[in-house]
Amino acid sequence: MTTLQRFSALIAGVTISLVAAAGAQELPASEGSAPADDGLITIESDSQSADNVTGVVTAIGNVRIVYPTRGMVATSRQAQYFSREGRLVLSGDVDVVEGDGNSIRAERLTYDLNDERAFAMPSQGGQVRSTMIIRPNNSARTPLTP
Template structure:
C-alpha cells in the first residue's frame, strides 16, 4: 500500500471559464477570450486575464491582458502578459508598455520561499 500524502495528486486538471472558447485540433491550440478565469487546484492557483491560449503540444499557457495570478499561500503576480511553461514550471511576466510587473511573495525564515506560480 502506497503512503498517503496530504497534498492532492497533480492530475493536471485545469478549469477555464470565459466568454468564448475555441480549439484548433490541427495546431493543438485552445483559445479563451473575455473574462478568462483559470483554476488549477493542485497548484493552488487562480488566474484571470482577458485572453488565454493553451499550446498543448508545447505545454505552454499564455495569459494576456490585465493578468492576475494568485496562489493559496498569498503569492501573486500582476502583469500584462504571463507565459507559463507547464513542463519546466517556469513563468515569464511582461508589463504593458511603460508599465511594470508586480509580484507579492511570502518570505519564509526557513528558506522555503516560493515564487508566484511555484507548485
C-alpha cells in the first residue's frame, strides 16, 4: 500500500467517525420535508493531516468547513477534530455563518458534537461577536445549533 493510499484510508476512517459523531441519521424523506441530514462535511485547507493513533484530524491554513444540510460555513486558520472526544476546535479568525442568519466570530471556538455546545474565546483584548435571528414562534436557536 502506498503512502497516499494509507493517508486516504486514514482520512476516510476519520471522516466516517466525524460523520457518525455529527449525529448523522438516515431518515426517510417525506414530501415537503427538509432533506435528511447525511452528515457530509467538507473541509478545505492548505494542508491536512490525520493521526489514527490519537484520532485527531488537523487542517491548517485557509480552513473552510462546509456542512450543507445544516446550511453552515466556517472559516479559520486552523481546525482540529478530536474524534474520540467528539470535539471540533477552530482557531484563528474563526467565522461561522449559518444559512438562517445566525453567526459567530471569535479567535477560538470549541464545539462539543455530543453535547451540542459551543464555547468561544476572543483574541486578547477583543470580544466574541454573535448574531442571532430571534423569531417568536420558533424554538430557540443559537449559533451552531444543529
